[in-house]
Amino acid sequence: MSQAKDTDRLRAVALDMGADLFGVAEIDRFQNQEYTGNSPLAFMERARSVIVLGVAVPRGSIESLPKGRAEYTNTLMAGTATLRIIAFRLARFIEKSGYRATIVPSEGSEFGYWYADRETLMADISIKYAAYCADLGNYGINHLLITDEFGPCVRMTAIVTDAALGGGERPSRPLLHEGCSDCMQCVAACPVGAFSADGTIDRHRCAEYMFKTLGGLRCGLCVRACPK
Template sequence: MKDFTLTRKLEDTASEMDADIIGFADPECFLNSGYKGNRPQDIMPDVRSVIVLGVEIPRGAFETLPEGRAEYTNTLMAGTATLRIIAFKLAKMIEKEDHRATILPSEGSEFGYWYANRETLKANMSIKYAAYHAGISNFGMNHLMISKDFGPRVRMTAILTNAELENEEEISLPFINEKCRTCQKCIKICPVGALSEDGTIDRHKCADYMFNELGGLRCGMCVKVCPL
């Protein structure tokens, strides 16, 4: 049975702790044949909800790119640190109600996107896919999530839990943001040609640029130019 009270408590606490985004996805969405990545059920077999959390990244961090790369990178990490604190608090609240909870690595964090699978550079499971099914966002040509309120300027994490929360049931957004069709600015700006018009990304080109050429600083140009 869905726990509406716990759902509201989690939303209220996330908001008090300055999370800008919270949503709830049904983990069954990961069983769709179209989804090719790792699944939450592989991590927590009795998972019943995926809680998606996000913070908006201050615009100044993007507007000062590429000169402000160190500041941009540090600002992203500050977003990740903030999300970890919020997610930890929510996980503890869930466990006080006799459920179980575990926190996924943020996209781009030291345990996230680039590190989970060294060969494919794919995350352990896609937070962006969960965010789409939580009704929070869709996908852009830059392979980032495009959130309803903040476009791609967000940092995200997710919590897996066996608590049955009020998961989103109706998804109204198209999978790929419609504005991408006539824009393609992210494809043109990418300094290493990692993004393609067919919607694919060469993760190795992007990672190689950031971790070798930029010495670990993040690039972010595909986010900076995005008009959404």
């Protein structure tokens, strides 16, 4: 596969199947000191690229919160299912071209399975960081990806591959979204105080609220509060 030609072809296929976001992060970006997560090289030793896919979450499901948490959760799961189909077809295309590909889970826990480490709540790689490296957006104080078109209202997955696709331009924005320092609406909206104004997050508070208090439903109040 040639980098530019086949990256463009993968993008076209993904968008045609319903993806709203497509980007590629080069594997060396995961060696940066600013990244504190796990490396794709831990499970694919010859990995060279991470493809990031995203779909916009319908805002009606977000505006209905907190009463509509069942509807919001169901909408997120539908987004996950859509992404899995797109990612699977792209992974098969990559492998038919003579390379290897595997699909990264969309989140730590869904459909009754745990994908993240139960102690640290860290996934095998950070899809949000991969999306930042692919210049699809940057981080909010709520630790969600803030995209230009959809704000934080996106669902994402990623494909790790040993195909050298090239990441194109480096991120054109800082790691933290510029509008967050004067906003803090997500900090105020969190029912368990999981976010701090200094950018830190207590992941266990967030997880315990969703999986214990809400019985597995997703909260979403930080997404609803975000003005982007």
